[in-house]
Structures are given as C-alpha cells and as structure tokens.
Amino acid sequence: MTDQIIRTDAAGCAMLTLNRPEKLNALTVAMFKELRRHIDDIAGDTSIGVVVLRGAGRCFSAGHDLADIEQGEEPPTPNFQSETIERLANLPQPVITAVHGYCYTGGLELALAGDLIVASANARFADTHAKWALTPVWGLTQRLPRRVGLTKAKEMMFTCRTYSGEEAAAIGLANEHVADDCFDDRLGEIVAEILDHSWFSHRANKRLLLETDGLPIGAGIAHESFRTEGGGPDAYERLARFTRRET
Structure with a gap:
C-alpha cells in the first residue's frame, strides 16, 4: 500500500x-x-x-x-x-x-x-x-x-x-x-x-519561545535570563570566521 x-x-x-x-x-x-x-x-x-x-x-x-x-x-x-x-x-x-x-x-x-x-x-x-x-x-x-x-x-x-x-x-x-x-x-x-545558521540557536530559541508564550513580559524576560542556553558548540568557530573575514 x-x-x-x-x-x-x-x-x-x-x-x-x-x-x-x-x-x-x-x-x-x-x-x-x-x-x-x-x-x-x-x-x-x-x-x-x-x-x-x-x-x-x-x-x-x-x-x-x-x-x-x-x-x-x-x-x-x-x-x-x-x-x-x-x-x-x-x-x-x-x-x-x-x-x-x-x-x-x-x-x-x-x-x-x-x-x-x-x-x-x-x-x-x-x-x-x-x-x-x-x-x-x-x-x-x-x-x-x-x-x-x-x-x-x-x-x-x-x-x-x-x-x-x-x-x-x-x-x-x-x-x-x-x-x-x-x-x-x-x-x-x-x-x-x-x-x-546555527541549528543549536534555532533549537534553543524555539524552546524559549514555546516556554514563554503567554507569560507576562517580566516573567518571560526572567525565564530567558535564567534558562538561556548561552553559546553553542559552533559559536567560536562562527565568530572566528567572521572576524577573519573582517580583518
């Protein structure tokens, strides 16, 4: 079938x-x-x-x-x-x-x-x-x-x-x-x-958006501050590529 x-x-x-x-x-x-x-x-x-x-x-x-x-x-x-x-x-x-x-x-x-x-x-x-x-x-x-x-x-x-x-x-x-x-x-x-763009960022950003949907802005900002995943495993590589291109 x-x-x-x-x-x-x-x-x-x-x-x-x-x-x-x-x-x-x-x-x-x-x-x-x-x-x-x-x-x-x-x-x-x-x-x-x-x-x-x-x-x-x-x-x-x-x-x-x-x-x-x-x-x-x-x-x-x-x-x-x-x-x-x-x-x-x-x-x-x-x-x-x-x-x-x-x-x-x-x-x-x-x-x-x-x-x-x-x-x-x-x-x-x-x-x-x-x-x-x-x-x-x-x-x-x-x-x-x-x-x-x-x-x-x-x-x-x-x-x-x-x-x-x-x-x-x-x-x-x-x-x-x-x-x-x-x-x-x-x-x-x-x-x-x-x-x-960074798959790590996409996943982390989507999680934060879903978790804070409907929260008052103060609660949402607090959630972001304490639950953010920070930099991903590809952050330094991406930053380095950018700075090398700029110099």
Missing part, C-alpha cells in the same frame, strides 16, 4: 508530504498514525535541522476527511490527532508549512503547527467548522488567534470565508506568499537560509 505520508531527507531538511492527492489530502486517522511515526523519529534526529510539511497533488489539504468522521473514526487514543499536531508544533527543529491550493479547516489546524507558513499565490485558506455544525478539536481556537489576532480569528471562524495566499500574508496567517511558478524555488531558499 502507498505511504500516505512520505518522508524525504536532503541536506539537513526532512520533507513530510501528505500523500492522498486523489482525495485532496483529506486527513484520516491512518494518515495521522503515519505522521506521528515520522514526527517521533525526527524529534531525536540530530541530522535534521529543519522540517517542511506540504501536500502532494493539487493542494495542501482539503481538511478532515468527512467520510472518515461519518463512518466513525477509531483513533488509538481519544485526542490522538490533536496530540500529533502538538508534537509537530513542538519539534525542536524549525517547522515550515508549505501551502498551495486548498488549506481548509482540519488542514488549516495542521498547517498552523508550522513555525512559518509559506503560501503559494493559489493557496486558499478557510475555517469551515461552522458550515458542518462542528467545533475545532485540533487546536484551532488557540493557534489561529495567536497567529492573526482574536478579531481576525473570529472573522475567519464566523464567516467561513476563503482567503487567498496574498490575503493570508496580509493578515499574518502566512509569513509570505509566492508566485505559483516560483513556489518550490522560494521554499528551497528559505530552507537553505535557515540551515545556514
């Missing part, structure tokens, strides 16, 4: 591809089981410096597979999908979600696990829970307001409106939108830029 999540590694980047293109990558329990396995493997893999999540075929993901819901899903644990998305969000490596085409509802909840979201111009973002008399269970009510602000999150959730890649970048949902024919090239540039 074809893998529904494909992992490909290249030069420090782990690419995870949702691979149900014939179903617009609609998300099932089986897909989440495969995704969890890959996430757990990547978490302890020191050869990986950045993770990219994307979709095969026409889109990122049209959302939670409604047929799977109707037939009665049987996840291994009650909150398995939500916990899997949380593990993705909490990976020590920077995570980039690359969105083209549809990114609806459950797909949006999954996309929001990315530290960065890069959108193709043809991307279409929407939360349609209210169309189906459903409510989020994979983290949307927490991650979406943190990304776009409370009032814009309410707008998206109440209207079920669709937003283009350009609109997503304008409201802060996506970090940037890219012309369709440049999408893969730009994604590669961003990955290379991240990998060129």
Whole structure:
C-alpha cells in the first residue's frame, strides 16, 4: 500500500508530504498514525535541522476527511490527532508549512503547527467548522488567534470565508506568499537560509519561545535570563570566521 505520508531527507531538511492527492489530502486517522511515526523519529534526529510539511497533488489539504468522521473514526487514543499536531508544533527543529491550493479547516489546524507558513499565490485558506455544525478539536481556537489576532480569528471562524495566499500574508496567517511558478524555488531558499545558521540557536530559541508564550513580559524576560542556553558548540568557530573575514 502507498505511504500516505512520505518522508524525504536532503541536506539537513526532512520533507513530510501528505500523500492522498486523489482525495485532496483529506486527513484520516491512518494518515495521522503515519505522521506521528515520522514526527517521533525526527524529534531525536540530530541530522535534521529543519522540517517542511506540504501536500502532494493539487493542494495542501482539503481538511478532515468527512467520510472518515461519518463512518466513525477509531483513533488509538481519544485526542490522538490533536496530540500529533502538538508534537509537530513542538519539534525542536524549525517547522515550515508549505501551502498551495486548498488549506481548509482540519488542514488549516495542521498547517498552523508550522513555525512559518509559506503560501503559494493559489493557496486558499478557510475555517469551515461552522458550515458542518462542528467545533475545532485540533487546536484551532488557540493557534489561529495567536497567529492573526482574536478579531481576525473570529472573522475567519464566523464567516467561513476563503482567503487567498496574498490575503493570508496580509493578515499574518502566512509569513509570505509566492508566485505559483516560483513556489518550490522560494521554499528551497528559505530552507537553505535557515540551515545556514546555527541549528543549536534555532533549537534553543524555539524552546524559549514555546516556554514563554503567554507569560507576562517580566516573567518571560526572567525565564530567558535564567534558562538561556548561552553559546553553542559552533559559536567560536562562527565568530572566528567572521572576524577573519573582517580583518
């Protein structure tokens, strides 16, 4: 049987591809089981410096597979999908979600696990829970307001409106939108830029950001002061390269 999540590694980047293109990558329990396995493997893999999540075929993901819901899903644990998305969000490596085409509802909840979201111009973002008399269970009510602000999150959730890649970048949902024919090239540039900088710093900085999210600024600064990891093993080498270049 074809893998529904494909992992490909290249030069420090782990690419995870949702691979149900014939179903617009609609998300099932089986897909989440495969995704969890890959996430757990990547978490302890020191050869990986950045993770990219994307979709095969026409889109990122049209959302939670409604047929799977109707037939009665049987996840291994009650909150398995939500916990899997949380593990993705909490990976020590920077995570980039690359969105083209549809990114609806459950797909949006999954996309929001990315530290960065890069959108193709043809991307279409929407939360349609209210169309189906459903409510989020994979983290949307927490991650979406943190990304776009409370009032814009309410707008998206109440209207079920669709937003283009350009609109997503304008409201802060996506970090940037890219012309369709440049999408893969730009994604590669961003990955290379991240990998060129200290992986130690990326992991340490991400940990601090996650640990202090929501804290009052004084508590956050105190946490940073006492919990920072300081200089990494490559700090002196990087500084030396810079000073030699400057002299």
